[in-house]
Amino acid sequence: MQLSFSPEDEQFREEVASWLQDNLTGEFEKLKFRGGPGDEHMYPEERKVWEQKLADGGWTCVGWPKEYGGRGCSIEQQVIYFEEYARAGAPGRVGHIGEGLAGPTIIAFGTEEQKKKYLPGIVNGTELWCQGYSEPNAGSDLANVKTKAHFDEEKGKWIINGQKVWTSLAHESEYVFVIARTDPESVAHKGLGFFLLEMDQPKIEVRPIQQITGTHEFNEVFFDDAQCGADGIIGNPGDGWKVAMGLLGFERGVSTLGQQMLFQNELDEIISIARENGAAENPVIRQRIADAHIGLKIMRYNSMRMLSGSEDGSLHKEALIYKLYWATWHRDLGKLAMDVLGEEAEMLESAPYNLTRLQSMYLFVRSDTIYGGTNEIQRNIIAERGLGMPKEPKVQIK
Amino acid sequence: MDFAFTDEQKMIQDTAQSFLADVSNSDAIRAAMETELGYDEQIWQRICNELYFHAITIPEEYGGMGLGYVELVAVMEQMGRYLLCSPYFSTVCLATNALLVAANEEQKAIWLPKIMEGTTATLAYTGRNGKWDAEAIQATYEKDGDHYNLNGTLRFVPDGHSADLLIVAARSKGSLGDKDISLFLVPAGTKGVTQTWLPTMDQTKRVGEVSLDSVDVTHDKLLGDEADDWPKLEKIIQLATVAAAAEQMGGTQQILDMTVQYTQERYQFNRPIASFQAVKHQAADMMLRAEVSRSAVYYAACVAQEALSGGALADELPEAASVAKAYCSDAYFSNASDALQLHGGVGFTWEYDVHLYLKRAKSMEHFLGDSTYHREKVASLLLD
C-alpha cells in the first residue's frame, strides 16, 4: 500500500489547479459553485460555453485514451483532476453524461466508425447526451422496458416507439442513448438493443417534469416513430442489457469521484455557518458534524481501495457498498445543513421559490437514494452479489 | 381512566376530517401556496362561521364553545393531516391561548369576541437569534407614564405578515433571561409597525417579520402584569407546542396512509412493491412512529386541558409538551423521508404531494424547538 501521490502526479495537480485559476475568471466567474446536482437549471447556456473552454484546454474526457481525444490520465490523475475541479468551485459539467457514461460505453462496445462519429462531439464539448433508461413501468425493474425498436429495411433505419421518464437534461441534449426492445416477443433482459438517437427530430417530444426544488432537470421523453441510422445501435440486437450494465459499471466508477470534493465544499459551508450562528456550541450538532467528517474521510479511503482494485473492471465488495454509502451519507448531510441553520433554514433567497445553495442541496439529496438504483435495490445487490444470499424468488402477484 | 375520545370528541374529529378532506385537497393547497397571504379567506370564513373550530377553547361567555384542549388537538391533528393552509394555528393555538392565559377580564371581553368574528391574530416573541425560550425575546419596551414604547424585530412569526392582531413579547431594555418580560396587544396598522412576509421553503405555512419602530401603546394594551409575564408566556408556548405536535402527528399518519396506498398500486417485478419485505418493514416502522406520536399527543392534550382548567395534571405541562414535540418532530420527518423514498422518482416531483409533507415536516420540526431542544428540556427537568 502506498498512499501518497507521486511527484509527477503532484505536478499534474499543480497544472490542473493553475489552469482553472487562470481560466475560471471573467465571464465564468459567476458560474463558480453553480450548476451541480440540484442546480442544473442555473446558467445552462454559459455552462455550455464553459464546456468548450475546457475542451479547448484539453480538460474534457481526461480519463479517455489519447486516440479518442482524451488525455489518457491514470486513475490517480483522474482523481486529482476531479478533486481540483471541485476545489476550484468550477461549475457542474453539462457534458457529464456524455463524458462519464455514453463515451465510455461507445469506447468499450462501439465500432471504430461509431467512435469516430460520436466521440469528437463529446470531447470538444459541443454535443451533450442524456440517458434514456427508465420508463413509467421500468424503474427499479429496469429490465421491464417496453419501448420498441424495429429495423425498417426500406429506410435502412431503426424506428423507435415508446416513452422514457426521468430523463435528466433531455431538454439540453443533442443525443440520447436508449434501451429498447428489438424482439417484441421478448421479456426481461433478453431481446433488448442499445441505441443512440439524435434528439433534434420531430418524432421525439420532450416534456419537462418539475421537481421538488421547483426547478426542472428531468423530463418525459416520447418516441413516436423516432429514427436512428443502421449504425445507431451499439452491439447487436439482443446485446442491449449487456451494454447497459457495462455502462452502470462506469456510473459507479471514477465519474462519481469528483463529487467527494463537492461534498467537502458543502460540509465546509455547514461548518462555517455552525461557527457563525452558535450551532457549533450545541453538543448534538458537534457530534453530527464530526460524524459527517468521519463519514467523508472514510468515503475517500473506500474509493481509493475501490479504484486501486478495479484494473480488471470487476466490482469488488468495497465498490458494491459505495452507492448505498455515499447516497445515505449525503442525504444525512442535507438534514444536518438544515438543522445547523435551525429556523433560518426555512428562509428562501427570494419568492416565489428561489432556494439557497444549501436548501437546494438538501432537497436534491432526497434523490441520491433513488436514482441509479434505490437504496433498497442496492441492498438487494449487496446481499445477493456481495454475500451470495439467495435471490428473491420470482413470483407474480396480482 | 378512559384514555379515548368521547363520542362528542369523535364527532368533532370526524367533522374536521370530512370538511378538510374536501376543502384542503391538493389543488386547494397549491392555490394557497401561490398567494402571499398563504391561505384561502373563504375557507377561513367557513371555519369561523360554519364550523366554529376557532371557538373550541373560547369560553361560552365570550361567544365560544367552551370546549377543551382535547377537542382542539383533535382538530389540529386533521389540519396537519390535510396540510390546511390557514391562520388557524397562529390565531387559535398562539393568540387565543395567550388571551386565555394572560389577558384580564376586560381584555378578554374585547378581544375574544373579535376572534370569534374571524379576526386573525398571532403571537410574536422570537427575535433573530433562533432561540425558542426566554432568550428568544429581543424586542424591548420602555415605560413612559402610562404608555409603553416598543422597539425591535420579531422573526419567524406565524402569519406575522398578515395577522390583524399581534401579541408581542418584549423585555425591558437591558434585561436578560426570563426577567422583565411583558406582553402587549398591538393591532395591525399601529403606527411604527411593519409586517413583512418571509418566503419559506415550506409554502404551506406563512411566517413573517414584524418590526417595531418606536411603537407607542397605551396601558390597556399591556397583557397581564408588567415585567412579570414570562411564566405565562412559557405556558402559552407549551400549549402551542402541544398543538404543533398534534399537527405533526396528523401529517405523520397521513404520509403513512399515502405510502401504503401508493406501494400497493405501484408494480415492479410483476408485483406490488408493497409485497417486498424491505418496503413492508419501512411501512411498519412508519406506523409505529404514527401510533407512538398519537399516544404522546393525546396525553399532552389531556395535560394541556388541565393546565388551562386547573386540574391535577397541570404541572406536567412542561414535560408532556416536550415529550410530544421531541418525539413527533423526529417521527414526522422520518415518515416523510421514508415516504419519499418509497415513492421512488414520483416522490421527487413537484406534482405529487409527498414533498409538501417533507417540507411541512421540516418546518414544523424546527418551529418551537426541534427534538434536540426538547430533549434538553426533558434532561434539565430530570437532571438539574
Ligand SMILES: Cc1cc2nc3c(=O)[nH]c(=O)nc-3n(C[C@H](O)[C@H](O)[C@H](O)COP(=O)(O)OP(=O)(O)OC[C@H]3O[C@@H](n4cnc5c(N)ncnc54)[C@H](O)[C@@H]3O)c2cc1C
Ligand atoms: C433526480 C433523478 C434523476 C434521474 N435521472 C435519470 C436519467 O437521466 N435517466 C434514467 O433513465 N433514469 C433516471 N432516473 C430514474 C431512476 O433511475 C429511477 O427513479 C429509479 O431507478 C427508481 O425507479 P422508480 O422511480 O420507478 O421507483 P420504483 O422502482 O417504483 O421504486 C419505488 C420504491 O420501491 C422500492 N422497490 C422497488 N423494487 C424493490 C425491490 N425489489 N425490493 C425492495 N424495494 C423495492 C424502491 O426501492 C423504492 O423505494 C432519475 C431519477 C431521479 C430521482
